[in-house]
Amino acid sequence: MVNQPISLDQLDARLIGALTENPRRGVVDLATAMGVARNTVQARIRRLEESGVLDGFTPQLDLNRIGVAVMAWAALALEQAELDRVVEALVAESHVMEVLTTTGREDLMVRVAAATHAELQGVVQRIVAIPGVSHSNTMIVLTAPLRPRVQPLLDELTKDAGWGRSTALPVGG
Secondary structure, X not given: OOOOOOOOOHHHHHHHHXXXXXXXXXXXHHHHHHOOOHHHHHHHHHHHHHOOOOOOOOOOOOHHHHOOOEEEEEEEEEOOOOXXXXXXXXXXXXXXEEEEEOOOOOXXXXXXEEOOHHHHHHHXXXXXXXXXXXXXXXXXXXXXXXXXXXXXXXXXXXXXXOOOOOOOOXXXX
């Protein structure tokens, strides 16, 4: 059963955006920045966590700073009925950062990271050797001009929702 979406307003959107930018930001700082009471921020964060909208607080890593300079996406085509086995093998591969199921010619998009191109080649060879992988196409990431973001989408989704359930939009907000 799919969970019903919860309604968000502009305050929710701004809180999510602020926590996405800096997961360690304190409740008092957020309340001051948003122009609302600390209890309001705490209640909103609790509601967003309990509803599953906020699913943990993850720091943003700069993999280059720890010597992992090569990022790539591997598009994998699978033999029928092998999805679970292939995903299980990908989860066991430490260089796999993310796995997405897709439509189209390929069945999976796999984000991999490595220190060097030679290490990446080894990772790709291990992935291609997984039973059930029938074809792969690897694309090396050159730059990331736009990192994952949520704020523009949240702003669009909440533009007509107002600011808070009982508060007016702050002046200049």
